[in-house]
Amino acid sequence: xxxxxxxxxxxxxxxxxxxxxxxxxxxxxxxxxxxxxxxxxxxxxxxxxxxxxxxxxxxxxxxxxxxxxxxxxxxxxxxxxxxxxxxxxxxxxxxxxxxxxxxxxxxxxxxxxx
Amino acid sequence: xxxxxxxxxxxxxxxxxxxxxxxxxxxxxxxxxxxxxxxxxxxxxxxxxxxxxxxxxxxxxxxxxxxxxxxxxxxxxxxxxxxxxxxxxxxxxxxxxxxxxxxxxxxxxxxxxxxx
Numbered sequence: 001x002x003x004x005x006x007x008x009x010x011x012x013x014x015x016x017x018x019x020x021x022x023x024x025x026x027x028x029x030x031x032x033x034x035x036x037x038x039x040x041x042x043x044x045x046x047x048x049x050x051x052x053x054x055x056x057x058x059x060x061x062x063x064x065x066x067x068x069x070x071x072x073x074x075x076x077x078x079x080x081x082x083x084x085x086x087x088x089x090x091x092x093x094x095x096x097x098x099x100x101x102x103x104x105x106x107x108x109x110x111x112x113x114x
Numbered sequence: 115x116x117x118x119x120x121x122x123x124x125x126x127x128x129x130x131x132x133x134x135x136x137x138x139x140x141x142x143x144x145x146x147x148x149x150x151x152x153x154x155x156x157x158x159x160x161x162x163x164x165x166x167x168x169x170x171x172x173x174x175x176x177x178x179x180x181x182x183x184x185x186x187x188x189x190x191x192x193x194x195x196x197x198x199x200x201x202x203x204x205x206x207x208x209x210x211x212x213x214x215x216x217x218x219x220x221x222x223x224x225x226x227x228x229x230x
Binding site: 004006034036041042043044045046049089091101102103104105106107 | 207220221
């Protein structure tokens with residue numbers, strides 16, 4: 001059973017508009033959430049993270065929101081740029097076990113059209 | 115090196131062959147992780163090293179999978195008697211320390227294994 005779910009396999013947005021990528025999780029013991037971005041033929045690269053004790057973290061055009069009661073987080077990109085086109089993975093870290101044992105969602109492919 | 119280096123980038127194996135995938139982490143990174151990413155899926159944890167010690171191998175799917183990091187730097191993931199379901203991209207990641215905060219992993223580009 002998937003503990004981290006990204007229910008939208010793809011998203012298409014016009015350049016300059018907001019992109020909102022969603023992620024749901026089932027395990028209330030997760031203590032950190034991270035977003036990774038992946039271009040074809042490259043490894044995932046870290047984008048932004050949020051601790052479970054916070055509800056928002058912002059870094060430039062990227063903001064992550066966490067709603068613990070709904071077990072939901074979202075990544076907002078504004079304004080969206082064509083270079084943001086990539087697959088975005090939501091990942092969560094449990095409070096036990098290996099610190100790097102991240103549990104990933106299946107990813108959402110974002111296309112930003114000029 | 116500047117990043118995590120993996121080789122080979124692409125490997126085609128006949129079913130039943132053994133394969134070895136290499137990972138060269140960022141110099142000085144203590145922690146090293148292997149993930150498996152099947153087509154259309156997110157990366158799934160396989161195993162974790164802190165220096166040369168394999169602290170977690172709970173994600174290895176079978177005893178055909180074996181990983182080592184004998185000198186605490188380069189790591190090798192070995193798959194014996196490959197099966198078609200082993201076809202995936204194998205990602206290696208490293209991090210400086212086992213952090214108490216967000217453990218930001220730096221990933222390599224991966225080794226794509228295709229088993230015929």
